[in-house]
Amino acid sequence: MKIYFSGSISGGREHEAIYQHLVARCQAQGHHVFSAHVADPIALEAEKEMPPREVFERDVSWVKECEAMVAEVSTPSLGVGYEYGLAVQLGKPVLCVYRSGVRLSKMISGNPAPNLTVAVYADEAELDRQVDAFLKSLTG
Amino acid sequence: MKIYFSGSISGGREHEAIYQHLVARCQAQGHHVFSAHVADPIALEAEKEMPPREVFERDVSWVKECEAMVAEVSTPSLGVGYEYGLAVQLGKPVLCVYRSGVRLSKMISGNPAPNLTVAVYADEAELDRQVDAFLKSLTG
Numbered sequence: 001m002k003i004y005f006s007g008s009i010s011g012g013r014e015h016e017a018i019y020q021h022l023v024a025r026c027q028a029q030g031h032h033v034f035s036a037h038v039a040d041p042i043a044l045e046a047e048k049e050m051p052p053r054e055v056f057e058r059d060v061s062w063v064k065e066c067e068a069m070v071a072e073v074s075t076p077s078l079g080v081g082y083e084y085g086l087a088v089q090l091g092k093p094v095l096c097v098y099r100s101g102v103r104l105s106k107m108i109s110g111n112p113a114p115n116l117t118v119a120v121y122a123d124e125a126e127l128d129r130q131v132d133a134f135l136k137s138l139t140g
Numbered sequence: 141m142k143i144y145f146s147g148s149i150s151g152g153r154e155h156e157a158i159y160q161h162l163v164a165r166c167q168a169q170g171h172h173v174f175s176a177h178v179a180d181p182i183a184l185e186a187e188k189e190m191p192p193r194e195v196f197e198r199d200v201s202w203v204k205e206c207e208a209m210v211a212e213v214s215t216p217s218l219g220v221g222y223e224y225g226l227a228v229q230l231g232k233p234v235l236c237v238y239r240s241g242v243r244l245s246k247m248i249s250g251n252p253a254p255n256l257t258v259a260v261y262a263d264e265a266e267l268d269r270q271v272d273a274f275l276k277s278l279t280g
Binding site for chain 2: 008009010011012050051052053054055056057059073075076077078079080081082083084085086089103104105106107108109110111112
């Protein structure tokens with residue numbers, strides 16, 4: 001499946017290791033992750049030079065093309081908020097995961113869209129279970 | 141005019157004084173600001189008790205009903221990213237202002253939507269000029 005991974009870039013990189021883990025978990029199950037560079041500090045550094053419009057249009061076209069979105073929403077981020085909203089509105093299955101103890105925006109936790117799953121995790125094992133269950137629900 | 145003001149809540153409150161200034165500026169010119177509570181720490185404290193779904197549905201209905209949005213985007217925020225995207229997609233005139241020196245998400249700075257204005261400000265005087273110009277462009 002084609003998956004869009006959404007994680008904070010400008011908003012802060014404190015959960016970068018979790019982004020890498022999530023992208024690797026999807027890839028290990030044979031899925032194609034459009035935005036794997038979000039987990040990769042070297043690729044991100046190169047993207048800094050890209051004109052904003054080019055990044056915006058590429059990311060929006062990837063969101064439109066993906067079959068599902070996995071978003072890590074522990075770090076507040078304008079870009080992640082935008083992308084999650086676009087994907088939900090386009091009817092894509094979206095999984096938002098966040099670390100337990102984080103104060104999550106009610107614009108995510110309060111969204112009743114049937115194609116949105118919001119899940120909390122206390123550790124990597126619980127995160128894996130959430131992601132695997134989501135991916136399994138899509139592929140049957 | 142009916143204005144929706146968008147500012148960070150869960151994402152961080154370091155620009156609260158600017159939120160208050162922005163809301164007051166709009167109100168002083170006779171506009172109705174739906175979400176004036178975002179600038180008000182006492183009202184926000186009360187909102188903490190509100191069920192997430194109630195907050196989500198109220199805010200989405202305000203975004204749909206507003207005639208324009210003013211968003212302060214200096215603080216990364218999932219909710220602001222979501223609301224800005226929704227307003228732009230609904231064709232509302234949207235002003236995103238951010239403090240000079242902040243690294244703004246390319247999902248805002250790269251968005252070519254004709255109904256979106258992105259403006260930087262170095263101080264309160266420049267912020268006022270940006271907001272006044274935006275409001276004036278709407279009311280003719």
